Amino acid sequence: MDIRMYIDGEWVEAANGETRDIINPLDQSIITQAVEGSREDAVKAVQAARRAFDKGTWASIPASERGAYVLKIAQLIERDKEELAELETLDTGKTMSESRDDMDDIAGVFHYFAGLADKDGGEYIASPLPDSDSKIVREPVGVCGQITPWNYPLLQAAWKIAPAIATGNTIIVKPSEITPLTTVKVFQLMEEAGLPAGVANLVLGKGTDVGAELSESVDVDLISFTGGIETGRKIMQSATSNMKKIALELGGKNPNIVFADADFDLAVDQALNAAFFHAGQVCSAGARLLVEESIHDDFVNTLVDRVKNIRLGSGQDEETQMGPLISAEHLSKVENYIEIGKQEGATVAVGGARPNDETLQKGFFLLPTIFTDCRTDMRIVQEEIFGPVLTVETFTSEEEAVEKANDTVYGLAGATFTTDISKAERVASGLRLGTVWINDFHPYFAQAPWGGYKQSGIGRELGKVGMEEYTETKHIFRNTNPEALNFF
Ligand SMILES: NC(=O)c1ccc[n+]([C@@H]2O[C@H](COP(=O)([O-])OP(=O)(O)OC[C@H]3O[C@@H](n4cnc5c(N)ncnc54)[C@H](O)[C@@H]3O)[C@@H](O)[C@H]2O)c1
Ligand SMILES: C[N+](C)(C)CC=O
Numbered sequence: 001m002d003i004r005m006y007i008d009g010e011w012v013e014a015a016n017g018e019t020r021d022i023i024n025p026l027d028q029s030i031i032t033q034a035v036e037g038s039r040e041d042a043v044k045a046v047q048a049a050r051r052a053f054d055k056g057t058w059a060s061i062p063a064s065e066r067g068a069y070v071l072k073i074a075q076l077i078e079r080d081k082e083e084l085a086e087l088e089t090l091d092t093g094k095t096m097s098e099s100r101d102d103m104d105d106i107a108g109v110f111h112y113f114a115g116l117a118d119k120d121g122g123e124y125i126a127s128p129l130p131d132s133d134s135k136i137v138r139e140p141v142g143v144c145g146q147i148t149p150w151n152y153p154l155l156q157a158a159w160k161i162a163p164a165i166a167t168g169n170t171i172i173v174k175p176s177e178i179t180p181l182t183t184v185k186v187f188q189l190m191e192e193a194g195l196p197a198g199v200a201n202l203v204l205g206k207g208t209d210v211g212a213e214l215s216e217s218v219d220v221d222l223i224s225f226t227g228g229i230e231t232g233r234k235i236m237q238s239a240t241s242n243m244k245k246i247a248l249e250l251g252g253k254n255p256n257i258v259f260a261d262a263d264f265d266l267a268v269d270q271a272l273n274a275a276f277f278h279a280g281q282v283c284s285a286g287a288r289l290l291v292e293e294s295i296h297d298d299f300v301n302t303l304v305d306r307v308k309n310i311r312l313g314s315g316q317d318e319e320t321q322m323g324p325l326i327s328a329e330h331l332s333k334v335e336n337y338i339e340i341g342k343q344e345g346a347t348v349a350v351g352g353a354r355p356n357d358e359t360l361q362k363g364f365f366l367l368p369t370i371f372t373d374c375r376t377d378m379r380i381v382q383e384e385i386f387g388p389v390l391t392v393e394t395f396t397s398e399e400e401a402v403e404k405a406n407d408t409v410y411g412l413a414g415a416t417f418t419t420d421i422s423k424a425e426r427v428a429s430g431l432r433l434g435t436v437w438i439n440d441f442h443p444y445f446a447q448a449p450w451g452g453y454k455q456s457g458i459g460r461e462l463g464k465v466g467m468e469e470y471t472e473t474k475h476i477f478r479n480t481n482p483e484a485l486n487f488f
Helices: 039-055 063-079 081-092 096-116 153-166 181-192 207-216 229-241 264-280 293-307 328-344 398-405 421-430 463-468
Strands: 005-007 010-012 019-023 030-035 123-125 132-140 143-147 170-174 200-202 222-226 245-249 255-258 288-292 347-350 369-372 389-395 413-417 435-438 471-479
Touching: 005 039, 005 181, 030 181, 039 143, 039 170, 039 200, 039 207, 063 081, 063 096, 063 153, 063 181, 081 096, 081 153, 081 181, 096 153, 096 463, 143 153, 143 207, 153 170, 153 181, 153 222, 153 463, 170 207, 181 200, 207 222, 207 229, 222 229, 229 245, 255 264, 255 398, 264 288, 264 293, 264 389, 264 413, 288 293, 288 398, 293 347, 293 369, 293 389, 328 347, 328 389, 389 398, 398 421, 413 421, 421 435
Parallel strands: 143 170, 143 222, 170 200, 222 245, 255 288, 255 413, 288 389, 369 389, 413 435
Antiparallel strands: 005 010, 005 200, 019 030, 123 132, 132 471, 347 369
């Protein structure tokens, strides 16, 4: 596959001719070479997006026409779903069933924002002044930089691209430099859908280079970022260059609270899914299990038995349940956390090492790991590990469960399992999280907003509010009977 950048309607090489090997995390083979852009390329893309926005044609075409473009992109994604899923699995190591689900979600997101595109006709409000009318309209923000991570490469890009172009903005997308394949493919589809030149631009390259240029540029009006908390902090600082709007979707250390009255089998099953889906490389992974003390031993023993049966392997193999981690660097980061956990006094109940299986030795595999004897103040409990590592704490009361669950700097998502619905509602209301699941873990969909409390982020994606992030609100006041004031 030809992995180039898309700037002003043209497929281009990097200005400095640089390329990067794209590595398959399953076996470290080179999938392809991608062009590796630099600040120079980012500047060109920003200028193209600026010209396309300032010309005014994209923002001023009827919103229904923009919706039709977004709908066409959804249909092309559906047409090429299998190819896209294969590319995502190749690039990230996730299983084909996860990648296919991602592609369904992605097409759903384009459908949703296509439908919303022409639904906001502005709003007249009751003016408190005589002889006047007062209208509120929403307009596009302008040029949007969109920076995405490697764990859900296309899904996170879709959450940004679809609402931005539906509302009349122009965009520059910068995917993670290690997983560009599906984003490039979707730009090919956007070209096929006939999107005018300059509306959607793609720049590949390092975050510290291309990403930093987008965040610092005074010609970018909004930066939407999904990624780690430390990068988010830098982007927030860079955004002060021109007070650009920012949307940050950052990490989480997501609590999963299991009460003794929960449906035991359901809670076990969901706790595994919460922690080990996509090898735990999920912002909303249920990496912190809080289990009521009276059922702790039974619960953990059952979890451990089930974890031993998780099948690691190639994402292409339909039998595989968990693929590799994304890179050697990331594997080493997660392994370092396992050492930290041991030093902090937690007990490895299962896993904690690379698998012995001969066939997995070239990949970045790690056994699903459970730490027991955890305390809330441990680093392995407080910090986002972003791998297949579950920590287990206990509680004895509802209040203690909520207090412990809230005791990190993060506030992205979490769940509670109980058959007492009043208790579930009280716990949901006490949790300082952007999403709370009751007797479930992980569902997200285009219609509901997604984002974090506290240091998990700023702003929301998806839902109507996710669309509004890409708009400025303007008040237009009209005096219907103007008269001189004679004040001066
Ligand atoms: N809240 C959410 O919805 C959500 C979703 C997915 C992932 N995440 C988070 O993403 C993180 C994992 O992704 P990652 O390792 O790719 O994150 P990361 O922060 O390392 O990188 C994310 C993106 O930012 C770019 N980048 C890096 N340094 C930059 C800089 N100085 N300026 C501008 N851009 C820069 C990278 O190139 C990449 O494209 C986890 O913390 C995870 O929780 C959050
Ligand atoms: C937002 N989500 C859950 C799709 C991916 C997080 O990493």
